[in-house]
Amino acid sequence: MTAPVYGKVALIGLGLIASSMYWAMSRRGLVGEVSGYARSEATRETARRIGLCDSIAESAAEAVADADLVVLAVPVGAMGAVAEEIGPHLKPGATVTDVGSVKKEVISAVGPHMPEGVHFIPGHPLAGTEHSGPESGFATLFDNRWCLLVPVEGSDRAAVARLKTFWEGLGAQVEEMDAEHHDLVLAVTSHTPHLIAYTMVGVADDLRRVTDSEVIKYSAAGFRDFTRIAASDPTMWRDVFLTNKEATLEILGRFTEELFALQRAIRKGDGAHLHEYFTRTRAIRRGIIEAGQDTDAPDFGRVKVER
Amino acid sequence: MTAPVYGKVALIGLGLIASSMYWAMSRRGLVGEVSGYARSEATRETARRIGLCDSIAESAAEAVADADLVVLAVPVGAMGAVAEEIGPHLKPGATVTDVGSVKKEVISAVGPHMPEGVHFIPGHPLAGTEHSGPESGFATLFDNRWCLLVPVEGSDRAAVARLKTFWEGLGAQVEEMDAEHHDLVLAVTSHTPHLIAYTMVGVADDLRRVTDSEVIKYSAAGFRDFTRIAASDPTMWRDVFLTNKEATLEILGRFTEELFALQRAIRKGDGAHLHEYFTRTRAIRRGIIEAGQDTDAPDFGRVKVER
Numbered sequence: 001m002t003a004p005v006y007g008k009v010a011l012i013g014l015g016l017i018a019s020s021m022y023w024a025m026s027r028r029g030l031v032g033e034v035s036g037y038a039r040s041e042a043t044r045e046t047a048r049r050i051g052l053c054d055s056i057a058e059s060a061a062e063a064v065a066d067a068d069l070v071v072l073a074v075p076v077g078a079m080g081a082v083a084e085e086i087g088p089h090l091k092p093g094a095t096v097t098d099v100g101s102v103k104k105e106v107i108s109a110v111g112p113h114m115p116e117g118v119h120f121i122p123g124h125p126l127a128g129t130e131h132s133g134p135e136s137g138f139a140t141l142f143d144n145r146w147c148l149l150v151p152v153e154g155s156d157r158a159a160v161a162r163l164k165t166f167w168e169g170l171g172a173q174v175e176e177m178d179a180e181h182h183d184l185v186l187a188v189t190s191h192t193p194h195l196i197a198y199t200m201v202g203v204a205d206d207l208r209r210v211t212d213s214e215v216i217k218y219s220a221a222g223f224r225d226f227t228r229i230a231a232s233d234p235t236m237w238r239d240v241f242l243t244n245k246e247a248t249l250e251i252l253g254r255f256t257e258e259l260f261a262l263q264r265a266i267r268k269g270d271g272a273h274l275h276e277y278f279t280r281t282r283a284i285r286r287g288i289i290e291a292g293q294d295t296d297a298p299d300f301g302r303v304k305v306e307r
Numbered sequence: 308m309t310a311p312v313y314g315k316v317a318l319i320g321l322g323l324i325a326s327s328m329y330w331a332m333s334r335r336g337l338v339g340e341v342s343g344y345a346r347s348e349a350t351r352e353t354a355r356r357i358g359l360c361d362s363i364a365e366s367a368a369e370a371v372a373d374a375d376l377v378v379l380a381v382p383v384g385a386m387g388a389v390a391e392e393i394g395p396h397l398k399p400g401a402t403v404t405d406v407g408s409v410k411k412e413v414i415s416a417v418g419p420h421m422p423e424g425v426h427f428i429p430g431h432p433l434a435g436t437e438h439s440g441p442e443s444g445f446a447t448l449f450d451n452r453w454c455l456l457v458p459v460e461g462s463d464r465a466a467v468a469r470l471k472t473f474w475e476g477l478g479a480q481v482e483e484m485d486a487e488h489h490d491l492v493l494a495v496t497s498h499t500p501h502l503i504a505y506t507m508v509g510v511a512d513d514l515r516r517v518t519d520s521e522v523i524k525y526s527a528a529g530f531r532d533f534t535r536i537a538a539s540d541p542t543m544w545r546d547v548f549l550t551n552k553e554a555t556l557e558i559l560g561r562f563t564e565e566l567f568a569l570q571r572a573i574r575k576g577d578g579a580h581l582h583e584y585f586t587r588t589r590a591i592r593r594g595i596i597e598a599g600q601d602t603d604a605p606d607f608g609r610v611k612v613e614r
Contacts, residue, residue: 205588
C-alpha cells in the first residue's frame with residue numbers, strides 16, 4: 001500500500017457527507033486516523049455505536065488537535081462559528097477544507113479565522129442523497145462524482161495538490177473553479193432545481209381538492225422525483241438559499257420568464273412552440289448520460305429488466 | 308394455467324407503453340394473441356424484428372379485426388383520428404380502452420366514434436420512463452404501479468371488471484376515478500412537474516455564462532432528475548399540455564404563487580419560513596416510500612452500497 005495522504009483527519013459535523021467520507025477513507029486506508037465531532041450528543045453517541053471514525057471527540061477543538069486535514073462538514077450557516085472555535089487549535093501547516101454547497105459565503109465566514117500557516121482550501125463534493133445524519137453515509141457516494149476545489153488567493157499549490165489526491169482517493173474526480181463561478185453553476189444545477197422541487201411538493205400538499213393520499217399514491221408519473229429532491233435536509237438547504245441569494249434569485253428570474261412563455265403557449269394552444277422546446281431539452285439528457293453522470297437503464301434501477 | 312382474459316388484443320401504437328404491455332402479457336400468457344399496428348413503417352419493421360406482438364398489421368383496421376380488446380396507445384392528440392378509422396371495424400362486444408395521460412379530452416375525441424355494442428372504457432397506467440419507441444418497453448413496467456380506469460356514463464360493469472383483471476395481470480393495481488378528477492390529480496402529480504422540469508432544463512441550456520458542458524458535468528446535485536423527466540417524448544407531452552390545459556394552468560398558477568413567496572423569503576433572508584416549508588415537504592416523501600411507490604435505497608439504485 002502507498003503511504004496515507006494525511007496522518008490525521010478531523011471531521012467536524014457527522015452527517016451524510018462526513019460519514020460517507022469516513023467509510024470511503026476506510027475502504028482504502030487513505031489516511032492514518034480519523035477523529036470526528038458533532039455538536040449534538042445524540043449524533044456523537046450514534047457515531048460511536050456504528051463505529052464511525054476512529055475516535056469521537058467531545059469538542060471541535062479536541063477533534064482538530066494535531067490534525068493534518070480538517071473537514072468542515074456542517075451547514076453553511078454554521079461554518080463561521082466552527083472556524084472561530086477551532087482557529088486557535090489548528091496545527092501549523094494543517095489544511096482546512098469544507099464541503100459546503102456555497103463558496104463565496106464560506107470563504108467570507110471561515111477565512112478570517114484561519115491562522116497564519118494554515119492552508120484554507122474550500123471544496124464542494126457534488127454528491128448526496130435525500131437522506132441526512134450519521135447513519136446515512138456509504139463508501140461509494142463519491143465514486144465518479146465531481147469534487148470542486150475553490151482555492152483562494154495565494155493558496156499553497158502543494159497543499160491543493162494533496163487535497164486533490166485525497167478526494168481522488170475517495171473516488172471523486174477533482175476540478176478547480178473560482179468561487180463566483182461555482183456559486184452560479186450550482187445555482188443552475190442544484191440550488192434552483194431544489195427550490196422548485198420544494199415548491200411543487202408544497203403546492204401538491206396545499207391543494208385541498210386532491211388529497212395527500214392521492215398525491216402519494218399516484219406520484220410515479222413525475223412527481224416522485226420532485227419529492228425525493230424535496231426531502232433533503234431543511235437546515236442545509238435553508239442556509240444554501242440564504243447564502244447564495246444573488247445567484248439563486250437571478251436563475252429564478254430566468255426560470256419564471258421561461259415558465260411564463262410556456263404557460264402562454266399552452267393557453268394559446270401553440271403546439272409547435274411546446275414541441276420545439278421539449279425536443280431541445282431531450283438532447284441535454286443525452287449529454288448527461290454520455291458524461292457518465294447517470295444511468296440509462298430504462299427504469300433507473302427501480303426494478304430488474306426482464307422480458 | 309387459467310383461461311386468457313381476452314382472446315385477441317390489438318395494440319394501436321407501439322411505443323413504450325404498448326411494447327411493455329406486450330412483454331407483460333407474454334410473461335404470463337395473459338391473452339390468446341396480440342396484433343399490433345403503428346403508423347410509421349419503420350416502427351412496424353422494428354416491431355417485427357424484435358418479435359413484438361404475434362402479428363403486425365398494415366393498418367389499424369386490420370389490427371382490430373376480431374379483437375376482443377383494443378388498446379389505443381398513441382399520443383392524446385391522435386386518439387380521435389384513430390378511433391374514427393377503427394370504429395367501423397370493431398367487433399360487436401369488444402372493449403376499447405386507451406392509455407392516454409388526459410381523460411376528458413380522450414373521451415370527447417374517441418367516444419363519438421364508438422359504435423353501439425362496443426364498450427369504451429378509458430384508462431391510464433401511471434408508469435413510464437423517459438424513453439420512447441418500440442424498443443423501450445419491458446415486462447415489469449407496470450408492476451406495483453397504478454392503473455386508473457375512467458368508466459364513462461353507462462359503462463358495462465362486466466366489461467370494466469374484465470379490463471381490471473387484465474391490468475392486474477399486467478402487474479398493476481387498479482382504481483376507478485372520474486375523468487374530471489383524474490385530469491386534476493394528474494396535473495398535480497405529473498403534468499405540472501413535467502412542465503417545470505422542461506423549463507428548468509431549458510433555462511440551463513440558455514444561460515451563456517454557464518456552459519452546457521458544465522451543466523452536464525455537474526448535474527448530479529439535483530438537476531439530473533429534472534433532465535430525466537425533461538427527456539420524455541415531446542409529442543406525447545405537447546398533447547398532454549394542449550389537452551389538459553385548464554387543470555395544468557390552474558396548478559401552474561398556484562405553483563408560481565408559492566414560488567414567489569419562497570423567492571421573497573430568500574430576498575428578505577427569512578430563514579424560519581424556508582426551514583418550515585422544507586420540513587413540511589420532507590414528510591410527504593416519507594409517505595410515498597411507505598406507499599411503496601419508490602425505493603428508500605440511499606443511492607436510489609445508482610450504485611451498490613458497501614461499507
